[in-house]
Amino acid sequence: MKRVVLITLFICILLCRQVFAADWEIDCDGKDCTNPPPHPLFTQTDQWIPGMWEAKIVTVKNLDDKKNLEINTKVKNLQVDPLKCHFDEQLILSINRLDLPDKNTVVWSGSVGDLFKRRDPISLGIFPPKTDVDFRYIISYNQDAVAEENCPNPTTSFSLQLNFSRKEVNNESEINTNKVTSAKCDDQAPKSPPTLINIIPGINSIALFWEKAQEPVTYYIIQYGTQPNKYEFTNPNAGGKETTKYIINSLDSEKQYFFTVVAGNGCAVGLQSNQLTAVTLKNFQTSPTIINQSSNVLGVSTCNVISTPTPTVSILGITKKNAYWFIVALQFVALAVLWL
Structure with a gap:
């Protein structure tokens, strides 16, 4: 009997859907969406410096049967300190879908200032009955934010609270998908x-420089890998x-990488740039100093060009592991107990 249970658990480990530990869970039905928790999705009282970031998982569900x-x-509420420095334009919010094959399709991205001023809400998608999707909300402080004459210290604290709503669609016609x-x-x-x-290569970083795309443009994203055109x-x-410059960190030393840049506007994605390649330096070499600075922030799109490897996610050159390893570890502990 133990062996049957062990085999069943092992199959579950291999086949079960990856589970993310949600920070928020939003339930919607034919009447309304549940209000989010009273605390903001993001709140940072410590002073943030350029390049810092934080990510939260939000699970959104359609509980209606039909x-x-x-x-x-x-945005329900936004507070940025000090407001006179326009740090709301340097804080970037990206919303990624995690249920698609690449795990990180961008639904929307832009400055929290743009999001706050936006009249229309951002659509997370059309949910058939009894479906749910995990979204990763990432807020980051533009790494190119620089001191200004009236704001000599480019540090900020902030609070961001979101709201969710629903509306009925296509209920008179047949939808041929349950996704x-x-x-x-x-x-x-x-x-x-x-x-x-x-x-320009460094030991564990590479700096990219580009000429701007032709308007309309609200953001740039960078794609890279260890093989050409992949x-x-x-x-x-x-x-x-x-933005015309970006530094990618946390790369392997003495390794060749291939890069391209993509511009976008809202939910529309443009064409890829040309491809450039470079090899990161050896550890004993000195990384070059990049003195060119550019400012402003991001706005992104609904597109299928976002892909990062699982079970880790690389954002802003920093690797952040998700909670799947913990679930697998618990399953193996259960296997060991049953075996004994």
Whole structure:
């Protein structure tokens, strides 16, 4: 009997859906969505410096038995200190879907200032009855934020609270899928791709420089990998329309990487730039100092170009592990106990 249980658990380990530990769970039905917890999704009282980031998992569910719901998110409250420094334009919020094959499709990304001013809510997708999706909300402080004359210290603290709503869609017609689908995008894509013009390797980092894409542009993302035209990693937080430089950290030393840059506008994605390649330096070599600085922030899109390896996620050059390893460890402990 023990062996039957052991075999069953082992099959579950191999086949069960990856589970993320949700920080928030939003339940929607034919009437409304549950209000989020009273505390903000993101609150940071310590002073943030450029390049810092934080991620939260939000599980969104359609609990209705019959109705197809479009579920939306919008800022309920935003506090940024000091406000006079416009740090709300340097804080970047990206919303990623985790149920698709690449695990990190970007639904929307932009400055929290843009999100706060936005009249229409952001659609998370159309949810058929009894479906749910995990989303990763990532907030980051633009690494190129610099001191200004009236704000000599580019540090900030902030608080961001979100709200969720739903509306019925397509309930008179048959939907041939039981999966959440993306909402329609009405934004215009950039008229031309950016052009990569320079690449400078460091020991565990590489600096990229590019010429801007033709308007309309609200953000840039960077794709890179260890093989030509095959990009295993993507950073959706590379900066806004004025950004022309980005430094990717936490790379392996003495390894060749291939890079491309993509511009976007809202939920519309443009074409990839040309590809450049470089080999990171040996450990005993000195990493070059990058003195060129650019400011502004990001806005991103609903697109399928975002992919990072699982079970780790690489954002802003920092690797953050998810909770799946803990679940697997518990399952193996259960196997050991049953075996004894």
